[in-house]
Amino acid sequence: MLIDHLFVCNIRRLYNALYLKYGSESSRNKLFWYHLNCHPECAVKRYKGVCVHTAELPYVFGTVSDYLSVDPVNCTWDNSSRIFSNEIISYWTKIAATGRPSSQWPNYVPYTREYFYITPDQDFSTMIWNRNCLIFDQIEEQGMKEKFGNSSHTFQETFFIIQILFLHFIFLFNKNE
Incomplete structure (x- = not known):
């Protein structure tokens, strides 16, 4: 999951942007x-x-x-x-x-x-490709909104959402093993 966030999902976002352009x-x-x-x-x-x-x-x-x-x-x-x-x-x-x-x-x-x-x-x-980047896309989008405006959540709310999603993924990961 960390590799997805650090590399694969970012590359997919970049490729999507290049494809759109x-x-x-x-x-x-x-x-x-x-x-x-x-x-x-x-x-x-x-x-x-x-x-x-x-x-x-x-x-x-x-x-x-x-x-x-x-x-x-x-x-x-x-x-x-x-x-x-x-x-x-x-x-x-x-x-x-x-x-x-x-x-x-x-x-x-x-x-x-x-x-x-x-x-x-x-x-x-x-x-x-069967990986899901949705969570990382949402985190990225939220970060962009906070940085450049139009944010509907505060930093604390966003951090809380990330914690909940992280716990959800840990639960799913442990459930599959």
């Missing part, structure tokens, strides 16, 4: 969303890799083993890792040459919520 014309829509699952065999939960922002760079430049040799969560990088890296290199090279990664990688469209899932465990494929 530049429209959906295929020649102008150069937004491509992806999720990289780079270390699935090292993860605490299978298929939930230990990836961070910029984790794809060693794969893009083919330097996975050099980069990860100092990583405390280092796995044994074998030929399959090099093949995975070569696939990523081909996508990024195509983006640089044509402005599009591939025909199977969908353009970002807010209402379809499709992204490209990149993992060594299966063929790269289009997936549906």
Whole structure:
């Protein structure tokens, strides 16, 4: 949930704004969303890799083993890792040459919520994003209203709402485990 707030939901808001500004014309829509699952065999939960922002760079430049040799969560990088890296290199090279990664990688469209899932465990494929940013969108909107006017809540009221929502999410999270 913290990653959603700090990165994913913010990127989605940015992509939505860019989409609204530049429209959906295929020649102008150069937004491509992806999720990289780079270390699935090292993860605490299978298929939930230990990836961070910029984790794809060693794969893009083919330097996975050099980069990860100092990583405390280092796995044994074998030929399959090099093949995975070569696939990523081909996508990024195509983006640089044509402005599009591939025909199977969908353009970002807010209402379809499709992204490209990149993992060594299966063929790269289009997936549906099922995370919910509503709470973070509301917090962001409230913060903007307080900062620039038109606020219907005081800071104390907003903080109370955030606490209630946080407790609600903790309850839901613990209920699902």
